[in-house]
Amino acid sequence: QVQLVESGGGLVQPGGSLRLSCVASGSSFFSTNTMGWYRQAPGKQREFVLSIASAGGTTAADSVKGRFTISRDNAKNTVYLQMNRLKSEDTAVYYCNTYPRAFAPWGQGTQVTVSS
Numbered sequence: 001q002v003q004l005v006e007s008g009g010g011l012v013q014p015g016g017s018l019r020l021s022c023v024a025s026g027s028s029f030f031s032t033n034t035m036g037w038y039r040q041a042p043g044k045q046r047e048f049v050l051s052i053a054s055a056g057g058t059t060a061a062d063s064v065k066g067r068f069t070i071s072r073d074n075a076k077n078t079v080y081l082q083m084n085r086l087k088s089e090d091t092a093v094y095y096c097n098t099y100p101r102a103f104a105p106w107g108q109g110t111q112v113t114v115s116s
Contacts, residue, residue, distance in 0.1 A: 002026045002104045004096055009110030012086055020081040020110055022096030029104070030077040036099030037070060037081045039092035040109075051099040052079065063089075086114045 008020040020037070024030040036051035050060045050070040058070055067086075072079045079096055093109040 004107035006110040009112045011113045017084045031074045035079045041092040
């Protein structure tokens with residue numbers, strides 16, 4: 001069964017940066033799928049953040065355009081989320097999964113808290 005493990009979250013001040021990682025078990029699963037980052041803030045539904053296709057094309061939610069970037073290393077079954085110029089409204093638990101349909105079991109996510 002596919003397993004997704006996110007890491008790299010933490011507490012950061014507004015304007016700061018973080019880099020998240022998501023490792024997927026199953027090389028065939030990872031390399032052939034578009035992967036996405038999602039987030040869920042307290043009291044809100046999970047929402048799409050960024051995606052990257054197996055060949056590298058990306059899409060981004062308007063709220064993070066120009067601040068967040070996504071990349072992947074197919075050899076390491078890993079997708080990354082570089083977050084710059086963080087805002088308090090970016091506070092959430094961040095998850096990775098396939099995109100546009102998240103069909104793998106959700107991982108535990110990684111908490112990102114933006115606060116002074």
